[in-house]
Amino acid sequence: MGSRAAEPEARARRRRSVLAAQGAYYVLMGAWPLAHFASFARAVALPVNPFQAHVFGAVLVVLGACLLEAARREPPTAFPTLLGVSVAAAIAFVELVWLPQSRVQSVLWLDLIVQLAAAVALLLFYPRAPAQPERLGARRR
Numbered sequence: 001m002g003s004r005a006a007e008p009e010a011r012a013r014r015r016r017s018v019l020a021a022q023g024a025y026y027v028l029m030g031a032w033p034l035a036h037f038a039s040f041a042r043a044v045a046l047p048v049n050p051f052q053a054h055v056f057g058a059v060l061v062v063l064g065a066c067l068l069e070a071a072r073r074e075p076p077t078a079f080p081t082l083l084g085v086s087v088a089a090a091i092a093f094v095e096l097v098w099l100p101q102s103r104v105q106s107v108l109w110l111d112l113i114v115q116l117a118a119a120v121a122l123l124l125f126y127p128r129a130p131a132q133p134e135r136l137g138a139r140r141r
Helices: 002-035 037-044 050-072 078-102 108-124
Strands: none
Touching: 002 037, 002 050, 002 078, 002 108, 037 050, 050 078, 078 108
16 A cells, blocks of 8 residues: 555656656756857757757756756646646757758757657656546446
């Protein structure tokens, strides 16, 4: 009986770890074009619009900070987990569409792997709905 009670705690702990890692990654990756655009543009190896890179970087920093804060919550709620999965899947989708067409060696191929890993890990530890107790007086079919 004790191991069943420990399972949700272990899942929540793992989910917090993934949210923290994803949040830290987004803060660092978002800060990169803001701090040193030239090295970011070289690593991406694609034509990069400075304005768009700065806006996306700023949004990524804010999102990362929110995921880091959510990872501190006990237990983390489903919303930040869903947000983390959705953002990682959206970024991975765009990279899957554009990177094969670009035919360049880019750091974005590594980012694609990170995004897919984050989405899968968060889905694995997504909060499960608690079993609904039967209502008194409910008819059985």
